[in-house]
Amino acid sequence: MEKTNLAVFISGRGSNLKAIIDAIKDGYLEKVNLKVVIANKEAHGLKYAKEANVPYHVVYRIVKGEKIQKEQHDREVMEVLEKYNIHLIALAGYDQVLQKEFINRYRWKIINIHPSLLPSFSGTLHGQKDAIEYGVKVSGCTVHFVEESVDAGPIITQFAVPVKDEDNDETLSNRILEYEHIIYPKAIKMFSEGRLRLDGRKVMIKKDMNVEKVTTFRFESDKIKIAMGAIGVSKGVFSTFMEKAEPFVLSVNDITSREATIIKQEMLALGGECAIPEDTILNSTLLPISVLVIGNKMQIKKLIKKLKAQPFDLPLVADKISKKMGRTI
């Protein structure tokens, strides 16, 4: 399937633009080409386009102190867009209402993110402050198609966020923003997969019929990180999952059967394994043996801790394992 050529429109901070750029980098938006970023002023968020080498254009709304008429400005923007064969426009903090001609030209190809649960607190640039002043207990964010009436197009997805008694404009905005950064790429992904269908005012989301129900991975750290990015796992918790995903098989040599039995018990208690020679339990000869410790990185880390508190030479074994694993632990 052909990729979706995306244009993002911004006027300010650009954190949603950044979330989209990151989602493309992580492979989550694998069917999206970010073709161009458009701003109507020197927006701070342009820095993300520059950093990612995405073409950007500032189509100034105010020229020499004079505001350009909205229709005229829209036309100038359309001229820029024509060069890029755009399939989808994502408004991300674009502080200007698009006019009829523009919306007609890109009908059902323009989406917007709004920091409230629409239709509440629509048509404003300070939905979060209004929500606090109104005293609502739940707010959130909405991604919707853009129609002529502001913030009123069919809703693609929403996320509800609690409003706390002690919230102010800033704390609530930040909490909502966190989820904006999740649902906006999600909505763009569904669009790019052709899964959105309009049924009157309703946006129906088609199931992905092509999806392979189960896929498997060999442990290759880079590939697993890409896979985590692709399903939208937050980067901050990658390492926790990696520790459980990374397999280790260690040969521990020259130990006694008693030590081997303790290692096996500890590994079983941790959900891992330890392969031992068949006659270990009966081994009365006290001949040194070797065992294979089988587990993931997290289990081995825990084993090291446990062995440090065990008798015989097990603290020494713990030390050796720890050294052997070196910087991987």
Ligand code: GRF
């Ligand atoms: C976001 O809160 C968005 O919902 C609203 O404008 C804000 C833009 O923030 N439409 P950013 O520029 O993406 O950081």
